Amino acid sequence: MNVMDSKHKPIVMLRCKVVIVGDPCVGKTALTQVFQSGGSTYPKNYLMTVGAEFCVKQVPIPDTNVVVELYIFDCAGQSIFNQLDSNSKYYDNASAVMVMYDISSLESLQTCGKWLMSVRQGQSTGPRMLGCLVGNKCEFRDGNIDSRADVGKEEAESIAKEVKLAYFETSAAHNINVDAPFKYIAEQFYQRYEDTVHKAEEMQRLI
Numbered sequence: 766m767n768v769m770d771s772k773h774k775p776i777v778m779l780r781c782k783v784v785i786v787g788d789p790c791v792g793k794t795a796l797t798q799v800f801q802s803g804g805s806t807y808p809k810n811y812l813m814t815v816g817a818e819f820c821v822k823q824v825p826i827p828d829t830n831v832v833v834e835l836y837i838f839d840c841a842g843q844s845i846f847n848q849l850d851s852n853s854k855y856y857d858n859a860s861a862v863m864v865m866y867d868i869s870s871l872e873s874l875q876t877c878g879k880w881l882m883s884v885r886q887g888q889s890t891g892p893r894m895l896g897c898l899v900g901n902k903c904e905f906r907d908g909n910i911d912s913r914a915d916v917g918k919e920e921a922e923s924i925a926k927e928v929k930l931a932y933f934e935t936s937a938a939h940n941i942n943v944d945a946p947f948k949y950i951a952e953q954f955y956q957r958y959e960d961t962v963h964k965a966e967e968m969q970r971l972i
Contacts, residue, residue, distance in 0.1 A: 767883065767909055768899070768970075774830040774922070775830065775833045776830055776831075776832055777829075777830055778831075778832050778834055779789075779832070779833045779834065779858045779954060779955060780833075780834045780836060781833055781834070781835055781836065781861060781950065781951065781954040782836045782838070782858055782859045782860050783835050783836065783837045783838065783855055783859065783860070783861045783863060783947075783950055784838045784840055784852075784859045784861075784863070784884060784891065785797060785837065785838065785839045785840060785862075785865060785878055785883075785896070786840050786842070786852065786863070786864055786865070786880040786881075786883070786884060787842055787864055787865035787866055787873065787876075787877065787880055788842045788866065788867070788870075788872070788873040788876055789841075789878075790842075790843070790867065791842070791844040791865045791866055791867040791870070791873050791902075792865065792867065792901035792935075792937045792938075793839050793840070793842065793865050794818060794839050794935040795901075795938070796865070796899070796901060796935060796943060797818065797820060797837055797839045798820075798937075798943060798951060799879050799937045799944050800822060800942055800947050801820045801837075802821045804940045804943065809957070814815045817838045817839060817840045817841065817855045818838075818839040819836070819837065819838055819839070820835060820837050820839070820949070821835065821836055821837070822834075822835050824902070824947065824948055824951035826894050826951065826955045831848060831949035831955055831958075833902075833918070833952075833954055833955055834900045835947060835950070835951060837947075838855045838859075840852045840855055852883070853883065854968075856883070856884050856888075856916060857896065859888075860894065860954060861894060861895040861896050861950045861953075861954065862881065862884045862885075862894055862895075863896060863897055863899055863928040863946055863950070864877045864880050864881050864884075864896065864898050865875070865877075865898075865899045865901055865932065866898070866900055866916070866921075867900075867901055867902050868900045868901065868903055868906055868915065868916050868921075868934065869902055869905045869913040869914060869915050869916075870912050870915055870916075871915045871916055874900075874916050874921060875922075877924070877928075878880065878899060878924075878928065881896075881924060881928055889939075890916050892957065893929065895950055895953045895954060895957070896930050896931075897930050897931040897933055897946045897949055897950065898910070898921065898924065898925040898930045898931070898932050898933075898948070899927070899931065899932075899933050899934070899935055899946050900916065900918075900921050900932070900933070900934045900935070901934075901935050901936065901937060902936060902937075902938070903934040903935060903941055903942070904936045904937045904938060904939050904941070906918065906934070911936035918934065921934075922959050931946075931949055933946040933949070933961055
């Protein structure tokens with residue numbers, strides 16, 4: 766953000782609700798906590814999320830006076846509790862979705878379509894929900910002989926393209942690329958806001 770501009774222009778705050786979904790143990794809570802803390806917090810012990818964990822993080826949009834405030838709902842993934850139904854209340858009015866899988870688990874990628882569908886089903890009419898597919902634990906794709914990656918990057922990118930999502934690979938444990946999917950969502954949300962304002966201005970000129 767340009768400091769001089771920020772002195773003359775008031776900060777514009779946009780609020781974006783983001784839901785994070787995916788199977789248990791793929792790293793949803795870890796990624797969220799590392800992002801919110803700026804890399805200073807990583808959960809050492811696995812605690813099952815029940816319902817949804819909630820946090821807020823502000824993302825300044827570079828070279829603008831706009832800040833996108835992400836309202837992040839980290840939703841539980843335990844199918845044993847029929848989470849697809851119980852999570853639905855957290856999907857209401859969501860502007861963006863982050864679907865996560867574990868790079869070392871092909872099964873967790875195969876269920877991403879189910880999670881995405883459950884979120885999109887609750888979407889009211891309007892523009893398609895923003896979102897991305899995130900492959901966590903990318904440290905397992907480091908080129909080592911003992912690599913534990915079970916999903917090829919091209920395969921995941923192909924699936925993301927098919928369901929119209931951007932694709933990112935992250936490592937919450939090693940703080941690799943953690944900010945990227947969140948910043949992408951914030952910037953896309955800002956761009957949608959700008960497009961809406963532009964269209965409104967164009968319509969105003971025609972009146």
